[in-house]
Amino acid sequence: MREPWALADMPNPFSSAAGTCGFALASKGSRSSRCDVAKCCLRVAVVGGGLAGLSVADRLCKLGVEELVLFDPNPIGEGNASAVAAGLLHKFTPRGKKAFMADEAFQRSQELISESAPNSIIYHGALFRAAVTEKQEKDYIKASQLTPDSELILLRGDEVQCSVPQSPARMGLLIRNAFVIDTKTYMKELWNKCVITGAASHRLERIKRPANLFDSGFDSVVIAAGYQSDDLVPQHMNMQRKQGRNVIFRKRCSGSVFNIPMVSGKYLVPQRDNDLLAGATVEAVDPEVKKRSIAETLEALGTRIFELYPDLEEHYEPASVTSGVRGIPIRPPGRAPLPYLSNPSPHLWLVAGLASRGILHHALLADLLTNALVSNDPNLLPKELQSGVD
Ligand SMILES: Cc1cc2nc3c(=O)[nH]c(=O)nc-3n(C[C@H](O)[C@H](O)[C@H](O)COP(=O)(O)OP(=O)(O)OC[C@H]3O[C@@H](n4cnc5c(N)ncnc54)[C@H](O)[C@@H]3O)c2cc1C
Numbered sequence: 401m402r403e404p405w406a407l408a409d410m411p412n413p414f415s416s417a418a419g420t421c422g423f424a425l426a427s428k429g430s431r432s433s434r435c436d437v438a439k440c441c442l443r444v445a446v447v448g449g450g451l452a453g454l455s456v457a458d459r460l461c462k463l464g465v466e467e468l469v470l471f472d473p474n475p476i477g478e479g480n481a482s483a484v485a486a487g488l489l490h491k492f493t494p495r496g497k498k499a500f501m502a503d504e505a506f507q508r509s510q511e512l513i514s515e516s517a518p519n520s521i522i523y524h525g526a527l528f529r530a531a532v533t534e535k536q537e538k539d540y541i542k543a544s545q546l547t548p549d550s551e552l553i554l555l556r557g558d559e560v561q562c563s564v565p566q567s568p569a570r571m572g573l574l575i576r577n578a579f580v581i582d583t584k585t586y587m588k589e590l591w592n593k594c595v596i597t598g599a600a601s602h603r604l605e606r607i608k609r610p611a612n613l614f615d616s617g618f619d620s621v622v623i624a625a626g627y628q629s630d631d632l633v634p635q636h637m638n639m640q641r642k643q644g645r646n647v648i649f650r651k652r653c654s655g656s657v658f659n660i661p662m663v664s665g666k667y668l669v670p671q672r673d674n675d676l677l678a679g680a681t682v683e684a685v686d687p688e689v690k691k692r693s694i695a696e697t698l699e700a701l702g703t704r705i706f707e708l709y710p711d712l713e714e715h716y717e718p719a720s721v722t723s724g725v726r727g728i729p730i731r732p733p734g735r736a737p738l739p740y741l742s743n744p745s746p747h748l749w750l751v752a753g754l755a756s757r758g759i760l761h762h763a764l765l766a767d768l769l770t771n772a773l774v775s776n777d778p779n780l781l782p783k784e785l786q787s788g789v790d
Pocket residue numbers: 447448449450451452453471472473474478479480481482483484485486487488489605606607608624625626627628629632643644645646679680681723724725726751752753754755756757758759760
């Protein structure tokens with residue numbers, strides 16, 4: 401039997417009907433001919449238009465479903481966590497280990513982003529994980545011994561000054577292959593790809609009871625509502641909510657450009673037009689967060705961003721703030737949290753808990769979920785993702 405992971409590369413299950421179910425479906429006028437093949441008649445509702453929902457929608461449209469309706473009360477690209485993500489795509493955890501299925505996930509995300517929205521790639525190059533504590537120093541030495549040089553380089557002393565002159569750190573890890581993505585642009589382009597198949601439409605609607613969607617004639621429903629997935633599929637997941645906040649800095653006229661993403665608990669990430677995003681995603685949820693000023697947000701972020709880049713205020717001035725909430729599976733001690741990919745009840749599918757690695761994992765998760773959905777076979781979902789822990 402093939403491992404579920406191998407199914408990510410599964411060919412189009414509708415290939416026998418390539419003539420009627422191909423990718424270039426111009427309009428719903430071809431509906432009856434496409435229905436020659438039973439699976440092509442699938443009507444699917446996707447609840448949530450963040451990275452998870454949109455990548456599922458994209459793959460279902462590619463596979464040639466009859467109709468796909470995306471329900472989200474927000475315009476595409478303006479929803480919750482995905483709309484405020486810093487845009488970092490790389491393979492490594494804060495301790496310098498490879499994240500779950502990192503190689504496969506990175507490759508799939510890179511492919512999907514490059515094919516759907518190459519103009520959303522702001523940066524491709526190295527990322528610096530600065531070691532500012534003794535524990536980080538130990539972790540990074542260990543990590544550099546485990547991972548080949550081609551992916552991860554341990555920098556010490558002068559090597560840091562040489563490669564990352566903006567950082568005062570004495571040590572750090574250089575992750576050689578990282579991207580920064582403009583997630584809003586990416587999501588909009590991903591959705592445009594769905595729309596031009598003629599099968600996809602967006603309803604600006606918040607779903608309260610997913611079960612009602614079956615009464616409206618949908619064959620399958622996918623819940624991809626980020627941290628709010630918990631409300632739609634109660635008692636299925638063990639997930640906590642963590643808030644993230646960003647301050648967007650504008651370059652001062654006389655300032656020089658900060659040009660390498662830097663992470664150490666907090667992050668500093670180059671954005672479009674020489675903007676710089678400083679933020680973190682590990683706070684308890686603050687219901688009043690939208691009312692917080694730049695000064696309050698900077699105070700909440702603390703001193704770490706200035707420790708990472710002491711010249712920040714000399715070269716940049718704070719301009720605006722953003723915030724969002726992510727859902728993180730709660731893990732038993734010593735276990736890594738993984739996203740949820742499951743089938744809570746017949747024809748109801750769930751992808752949630754992407755935590756701080758949505759950009760890394762979204763494309764692979766979409767492949768796995770859609771393969772199970774079109775085959776109507778929950779056994780195709782990896783067991784460890786159904787419970788959300790490694
Ligand atoms: C500040 C911040 C920075 C981050 N930076 C990074 C980063 O650099 N790299 C990275 O990989 N990850 C990052 N993340 C994490 C990443 O953003 C998430 O993992 C990812 O966006 C989750 O995507 P999602 O589609 O599951 O959820 P979301 O993006 O939260 O999308 C859920 C969507 O569902 C909709 N919705 C909710 N309830 C309903 C309902 N009842 N009916 C209809 N629609 C509904 C919402 O409007 C929303 O559009 C960051 C997160 C935050 C908060």
